[in-house]
Amino acid sequence: xxxxxxxxxxxxxxxxxxxxxxxxxxxxxxxxxxxxxxxxxxxxxxxxxxxxxxxxxxxxxxxxxxxxxxxxxxxxxxxxxxxxxxxxxxxxxxxxxxxxxxxxxxxxxxxxxxxxxxxxxxxxxxxxxxxxxxxxxxxxxxxxxxxxxxxxxxxxxxxxxxxxxxxxxxxxxxxxxxxxxxxxxxxxxxxxxxxxxxxxxxxxxxxxxxxxxxxxxxxxxxxxxxxxxxxxxxxxxxxxxxxxxxxxxxxxxxxxxxxxxxxxxxxxxxxxxxxxxxxxxxxxxxxxxxxxxxxx
Numbered sequence: 001x002x003x004x005x006x007x008x009x010x011x012x013x014x015x016x017x018x019x020x021x022x023x024x025x026x027x028x029x030x031x032x033x034x035x036x037x038x039x040x041x042x043x044x045x046x047x048x049x050x051x052x053x054x055x056x057x058x059x060x061x062x063x064x065x066x067x068x069x070x071x072x073x074x075x076x077x078x079x080x081x082x083x084x085x086x087x088x089x090x091x092x093x094x095x096x097x098x099x100x101x102x103x104x105x106x107x108x109x110x111x112x113x114x115x116x117x118x119x120x121x122x123x124x125x126x127x128x129x130x131x132x133x134x135x136x137x138x139x140x141x142x143x144x145x146x147x148x149x150x151x152x153x154x155x156x157x158x159x160x161x162x163x164x165x166x167x168x169x170x171x172x173x174x175x176x177x178x179x180x181x182x183x184x185x186x187x188x189x190x191x192x193x194x195x196x197x198x199x200x201x202x203x204x205x206x207x208x209x210x211x212x213x214x215x216x217x218x219x220x221x222x223x224x225x226x227x228x229x230x231x232x233x234x235x236x237x238x239x240x241x242x243x244x245x246x247x248x249x250x251x252x253x254x255x256x257x258x259x260x261x262x263x264x265x266x267x268x269x270x271x272x273x274x275x276x277x278x279x280x281x282x283x284x285x286x287x288x289x290x291x292x293x294x295x296x
Contacts (some may be wrong), residue, residue, distance in 0.1 A: 001122055001123065002116045002117065002118050002123060002126070003116060003118075004114070004115075005099060005114065005115040005116060005117055005194060005214075006113070007095065007101070007108070007111065007113040007114075008111060008212060009115075010099050010101050010113055010114075010115045011101075011108050011115050013095075013097045014038070014042055014090045014097055014103075015037070016036065017030070017091065017092045017094075017095055017096075017097065017214065018038070018042060018045055018090075018092070019041055019091060020046060020092060020094070021045060021051050021090070021093065022050065022091035022092070022094075023050070023051060023052065023053065023093045024051060024052070024053035024054070024055075025045070025051055025053070025054050025055070025091075025092050025095050026055045026056075026058075026089070026090070026092075026134060027055070027056045027057070027090050028057045028058075028085070028087055028088060028089040028090065028103070028134070028137070029057075029058060029090075029102045029103035030058060030059035030060050030062060030085045030086060030087075030105060031058070031059065031062055031102045031104050032056070032062075032063055032064075032102070032103050033064065033067060033103075033104045033105050033106070034065055034067065034103060035105040035108060035109075037071045037264055039070065039104070042074060043070075043073070043074065045116040046074045046076070046077070047077045048126075051075075051076065052076050053076065053078075054074060054075070054076045054077045054078065055077075055078050055079075055080065055138070056071065056077065056079045056080070056083065057076070057079075057080045057081075057085065057137060057138070057141060058080075058082070058084060058283065059081065059083070059084075059085045059086075059087075060081040060142070060187060061081070061082070061083060062206060063079070063144065065205065068144075068145070069146075072145060072147075074147065076088075077145070077146075077147045078143065078145070078146045078149055079144040079145040080137075080138060080141035080142065080143055080144065080230055081140075081141055081142050081143075081144050082137060082140065082141045083149050085094075085137075086166070087137075088100060088101055088102055088103075088115075089134070090103070091130070091134075092263055093120070094119060094120050094121070094154045095117060095118065095119040095120065095134040095174055096118050096119075096127065096130055097115055097116075098115055098116055098118070098130070098192075099113060099115020099116070100114055100115060101112065101113035101115065101226075102107050103213065105227060107286065109121070116180050118130070122123055122232070124180060124192065127210060128152060135206075139294070140232045140292060141222075149234045151286075152224045153195070154195070157195070157198060157199070158163070159225040159259060159279060159295060160231070160236065161198045161199055161237060162279070162295040163231050163234060163281045163293060163295060164197070164199075164200070164228065164231055165195070165197075165198035165226070166198075166269070166281075166293050166295065167227040167228075167230060167293070168189070168194060168197055168198065168224060168232055170192060171189075171192060171220060171223050171224070171227070172189050172194070173187060174286075175187070175188060183196050187213075187215050187216045187220070189212075189220065189221045189235070191215065193211060193216075195213065196211050197224060198227075199209060200295055203224060203225055203228045204225075208220075208221055208224060208225075208286040215282070216235065221278060224227075231281075233283055234281040234296070235258065235281070235282050235283075235284050236258075236259055236279070236280070236281045236282075237256050237257050237258040237277055237279075237280065237282070238256075238257045238277060238278050238279055238280065239254060239255070239256060239274050239275070239280055240255040240256070240263065241254075241255040241259045241278070242254055242268075242274065243265075251267045251269060252267075252268055252273060253266065253267065253268070253270075254266045254267075254268050254274055254289045256282065256284075256289070261270055264280075264284075265285070265287075266284065266287050266288060266289040267287055267289060268288070268289040269290050270289075272289065274292060277295075277296055278296045279294075280292050280293065280294050280295060280296075281293045281295055
């Protein structure tokens with residue numbers, strides 16, 4: 001249920017949602033002049049938490065240089081500008097303050113303001129509608145600043161991300177060969193796009209739209225989602241040992257060590273004998289060592 005907020009409560013709730021953010025922060029305010037208290041909280045949350053999506057949306061050409069300079073030091077910050085912005089809204093992944101107050105020191109200290117607080121838990125329909133409206137605002141805004149993020153390479157990926165990368169790269173390899181042999185003109189994903197796609201936790205049409213051009217989205221969308229679904233059929237670990245077939249054994253054995261440290265002994269055929277590997281993704285079928293993808 002929505003909660004009414006007066007001026008003091010608005011400031012308090014904005015402060016709390018910044019402090020309590022775990023994944024994302026969005027601050028929408030046409031005019032911005034941040035108080036020292038808010039500034040300290042924003043800088044602290046940027047330095048000390050896992051907030052990966054920090055977005056500030058203001059009215060075009062209204063962000064003062066004094067504000068812009070210190071904001072450029074915030075990790076993962078994107079500053080967007082919207083020509084006719086009048087809305088004021090502040091949210092993290094769990095709750096939102098929708099109010100009349102700009103993120104402006106004078107407003108906090110002198111104006112009479114009103115607003116409401118909604119939460120994802122208690123107001124799911126309103127919260128979802130708010131997120132949808134914010135996405136519309138983002139897409140119709142221009143980017144003033146985007147913090148640079150160190151580019152991951154393949155070696156810096158987690159095991160499951162490496163599997164995603166390998167599976168998606170199969171789509172790229174096919175198109176590269178087709179372009180060469182059949183004089184096609186397939187869109188080719190860049191290394192940066194491959195890394196970003198591999199890092200997606202829950203791939204969807206929305207997340208792919210943010211990462212890919214319209215042309216690449218049309219060409220790869222369905223296949224990328226299929227590759228992520230296919231990845232769930234694999235188990236990741238390392239090949240500790242291949243035990244040769246003895247007189248009492250019909251097949252060679254593979255000692256497979258899971259990421260959690262546990263070991264499995266799997267059957268394999270002579271023609272399907274794996275090589276030693278520190279990191280490999282395997283499709284296991286009733287203790288048979290089947291399809292695998294080497295990740296190291």
